[in-house]
Amino acid sequence: MQKAKWLFICILCIAAIMMLVGCNILDSLVKDGGGSAPLGQILNKNDEVGENALPVATEPQGEQTVKLYFADKNGEVLIEQSRTIPKTLSLARETVNQWLLGPAGDSDCYPVVSPDTDLLDISIKNGTATVDLSKEYLQPYSNVTAEIALYGLANTVAQFSTVQLVKIRIEGREIKTYRSIDLGQLRFRNDIIGYSSGTVSRQESDSGSSNDMVQEAVRDNDKNLEEANPSLSPSSKNLFL
Numbered sequence: 001m002q003k004a005k006w007l008f009i010c011i012l013c014i015a016a017i018m019m020l021v022g023c024n025i026l027d028s029l030v031k032d033g034g035g036s037a038p039l040g041q042i043l044n045k046n047d048e049v050g051e052n053a054l055p056v057a058t059e060p061q062g063e064q065t066v067k068l069y070f071a072d073k074n075g076e077v078l079i080e081q082s083r084t085i086p087k088t089l090s091l092a093r094e095t096v097n098q099w100l101l102g103p104a105g106d107s108d109c110y111p112v113v114s115p116d117t118d119l120l121d122i123s124i125k126n127g128t129a130t131v132d133l134s135k136e137y138l139q140p141y142s143n144v145t146a147e148i149a150l151y152g153l154a155n156t157v158a159q160f161s162t163v164q165l166v167k168i169r170i171e172g173r174e175i176k177t178y179r180s181i182d183l184g185q186l187r188f189r190n191d192i193i194g195y196s197s198g199t200v201s202r203q204e205s206d207s208g209s210s211n212d213m214v215q216e217a218v219r220d221n222d223k224n225l226e227e228a229n230p231s232l233s234p235s236s237k238n239l240f241l
Contacts, residue, residue: 146179
C-alpha cells in the first residue's frame with residue numbers, strides 16, 4: 001500500500017511538470033508570432049546563431065556625399081571631388097563605380113584610369129577592403145603617374161572608417177605590386193592631395209557632360225596624334241593637354 005501511495009505521488013509530480021512545460025511552450029508560441037512560429041525555433045530561441053545562419057538584410061542608406069580622387073592635368077597630384085549619391089545597398093560599391101565614371105561638373109579634374117575599367121567585386125572584412133577590377137586598370141592612362149592611379153583608387157576606398165587597408169585584385173587574382181609600387185600597406189594618403197574641386201550631384205555625374213567632353217577630347221586627340229605619328233603608343237600621350 002505504501003509503495004502504491006508513493007508511485008501515485010510520483011505520477012502526479014511528473015504530470016504537473018509536463019503541464020508546466022507545456023504551458024511555457026504554448027506561451028512562447030503565442031508571443032512569437034501569434035502561434036505561427038515553428039516549434040524548433042521556439043525551443044532554440046536562446047541558442048547562439050550558427051555558422052550557417054543567413055545574414056541580416058541591409059537597408060538602403062540615405063543620400064550621402066562621398067569623396068572621389070582624380071588627377072590634375074599633369075597627372076601628378078590628386079584632386080578631391082565630393083559627389084552626392086542616392087540610396088544604395090552598397091555605398092562602397094557605388095562609390096568605386098562613381099570613381100570609374102570619372103569627374104563631373106565644371107572642374108579641373110581628369111580621369112585616373114581607362115574608362116573601360118570595370119568593377120568586378122568589392123568586399124570589406126576586418127578593416128581590409130578588397131577591390132576586384134578588370135585588366136584595363138593595369139594599363140597606363142594618359143600622363144597619369146602610377147602613384148596617382150594607385151592612390152586615386154586607394155583614397156577613394158579608404159575614406160570610410162571601416163577601411164584601414166586596401167587590396168587590389170585583377171580579375172580575381174590579388175596583385176602584390178602595381179607598376180613597381182609595393183601594395184603591402186596600401187592606406188589613405190593625404191600628402192598627394194592637391195585641393196578639393198567642390199561637390200557635384202549624382203545627376204550631374206550621370207549626365208556626364210564634363211566627363212563626355214573629356215572622353216571626346218581624348219579620342220580626338222588620340223586620333224590626331226596617331227595620324228601624325230603612328231608609332232606613338234597611347235600610354236605615352238598626355239590626353240589632357
